Amino acid sequence: MRSNHRLRWAVFALILYAALCCAGGIYLADGTLHPARRPFSDQDALAERQLLEARGGVIEDVAVNTADAVALRGWLVRPSHSNGNAAILLHGLGDNRLGMTGYAELLLAHGFTVLLPDARAHGASGGALATYGLLERNDIRQWVVFLLERTGAGCIYGMGESMGAAQLLESLQAGSRFCAVVAESPFANFREIAYDRMGQPFHAGPWVGRTLLRPLVEIAFLRVLWRYKLDMQQVSPEDAIVNSRIPILLIHGQIDSNIPVRHSRLLHARDPQAILWEVPGADHCGAISMAPQEFEHRVLDWFKLSAAARF
Numbered sequence: 001m002r003s004n005h006r007l008r009w010a011v012f013a014l015i016l017y018a019a020l021c022c023a024g025g026i027y028l029a030d031g032t033l034h035p036a037r038r039p040f041s042d043q044d045a046l047a048e049r050q051l052l053e054a055r056g057g058v059i060e061d062v063a064v065n066t067a068d069a070v071a072l073r074g075w076l077v078r079p080s081h082s083n084g085n086a087a088i089l090l091h092g093l094g095d096n097r098l099g100m101t102g103y104a105e106l107l108l109a110h111g112f113t114v115l116l117p118d119a120r121a122h123g124a125s126g127g128a129l130a131t132y133g134l135l136e137r138n139d140i141r142q143w144v145v146f147l148l149e150r151t152g153a154g155c156i157y158g159m160g161e162s163m164g165a166a167q168l169l170e171s172l173q174a175g176s177r178f179c180a181v182v183a184e185s186p187f188a189n190f191r192e193i194a195y196d197r198m199g200q201p202f203h204a205g206p207w208v209g210r211t212l213l214r215p216l217v218e219i220a221f222l223r224v225l226w227r228y229k230l231d232m233q234q235v236s237p238e239d240a241i242v243n244s245r246i247p248i249l250l251i252h253g254q255i256d257s258n259i260p261v262r263h264s265r266l267l268h269a270r271d272p273q274a275i276l277w278e279v280p281g282a283d284h285c286g287a288i289s290m291a292p293q294e295f296e297h298r299v300l301d302w303f304k305l306s307a308a309a310r311f
Contacts, residue, residue, distance in 0.1 A: 018215070025219025032220070033129045033228060035094050037122060048101045055108040056080030062115075064146050066139055070127040074117030074143075076150065077104060083111030085179075085303070086153035088143055090164030092285065093130070096123030102288070103159060106296060113151050117143055119164065129228065132163060132190060133170035133235050140171040144178065155179035157303050161285040162186070162259065169237035169267070172244040180306030182299055183237075184251040185259050185285045188266035190235035194220070196260060238270040247306040248274035249298065253282030253290070275302070 049059055057077040064072050074097055087107050089100040097116040104114045119136055120127030129135075144156050158181035160168035165186035172178065187193035194217050195209030202208060209217050224230050241248060248271060252264035261278060268276040277298060282290040 021213070021215040022219055024213075024216045026223050028216065029220040029223035029227070033131070033224065033230075035121065035130050038094055038096050038099075040096055040098050040123065044098060048098050051101060052077055052104060052108065055105050057104075057108050057114075062146070062150075064142055066120075066135075066142060068135070070120050070139075071125065072117055072120060072127075072139055072143070073124045074115060076147075077108060077114045077116065078151075079108045079111050079113060081111055082113060084153060085111075085155045085157065086113040086115065086147050086151050087157040087159055087303075088115045088117065088140070088147060090117070090140070090158070090160035090168050091119065091122070092162030092164055094122070098123075100161075100164075106299075110300060112157075113147075113153060115143060115147055119167070129230075130163075131230055131235070132232070133167040133237065133240075134230055134232065136167040137170040137173070137240070140167060141175065141177075144171075144176075148177065155303075155306075157181065157306075159299070160184070160186070166235075166237045169248070170235070170240045172246050172248075173240045176244065176246055178246050180247040180249070180303055182249045182251065182302060183264075183267075184287060185253065185256055186237055186250070186263060186267065187259050188236075188238045188263040188270075190232045191217075191221075192263065192266070193259060200257075238267050241267065241271045241274070244271070247302070249302045250274055250276045251279065251287050251295075251298075252276070253279050253284060253286050255281060256284045256286075258284035 052059060056079055060076045062074055062076045089103050091099045096118050100116055104116055107114050118125040121130040147156055156178055158168045158178050161184045165183035168181055169183050169186055195206035198209030198213040199205050221232055224232050250264045250267055252261045254261055264276055268274055279287040279290055288295040
């Protein structure tokens with residue numbers, strides 16, 4: 001009798017576990033592709049515009065339409081004295097162009113024309129789904145073409161943080177026209193960051209996602225593939241950079257609690273030609289706050305050296 005009672009409880013626990021994984025996987029999949037937008041008011045935009053204009057920037061509202069009929073919007077900011085080059089700045093998840101204006105101020109001061117786009121499904125851009133690079137890599141290439149045609153820049157540079165950094169690296173597959181890029185706090189591939197996300201609520205490592213909650217992760221991937229026809233297994237910055245010849249500077253805080261530094265280490269292992277700067281004491285995308293002067297010197301020197309090597 002006791003063994004039958006234990007068996008019933010074991011079957012019940014197994015069924016409950018399976019049900020929770022199914023429900024959790026569906027919730028995770030839908031929520032991941034539909035992140036909350038961070039809207040910005042006219043007042044917010046005005047404040048950031050004034051900061052850029054104080055740096056001598058002339059701001060133009062710009063837009064492009066993608067092949068799947070999504071309108072992407074952003075700002076094109078021209079410096080008072082151009083150095084002949086341009087940079088595209090890519091924000092993180094749930095953010096918008098305003099989150100990158102600090103970097104824009106830095107580059108404007110050194111003569112770069114700067115493009116600040118809102119990613120699809122973010123800010124003022126259209127699009128119902130955020131795909132973490134699967135679709136955005138083509139969006140970025142389209143913005144680069146726009147920049148070249150609109151500005152005639154000698155070199156186009158890319159700089160992104162978090163999700164934007166991963167999307168930037170995804171765009172470096174065949175046909176990329178960047179002279180060099182800087183990626184701060186990117187993830188190495190979507191599966192690995194999914195494992196991390198599973199462990200973070202428990203203050204544990206990725207082993208939770210690889211073991212106890214592995215069924216939930218697999219169901220989430222299957223849900224996205226079945227419901228949205230998107231294969232998130234293809235979201236892999238580390239695969240994208242393997243055959244790329246674009247110079248890459250990776251920046252990652254050593255105490256990053258959002259996207260652990262192991263992701264940039266994985267990326268560096270796949271492309272040993274990339275330079276990895278691990279910033280002691282810096283959390284997620286915190287390098288410029290922890291070491292502002294070194295951050296500025298490293299980024300600007302990276303762009304200059306890459307341009308000199310190119311020409």
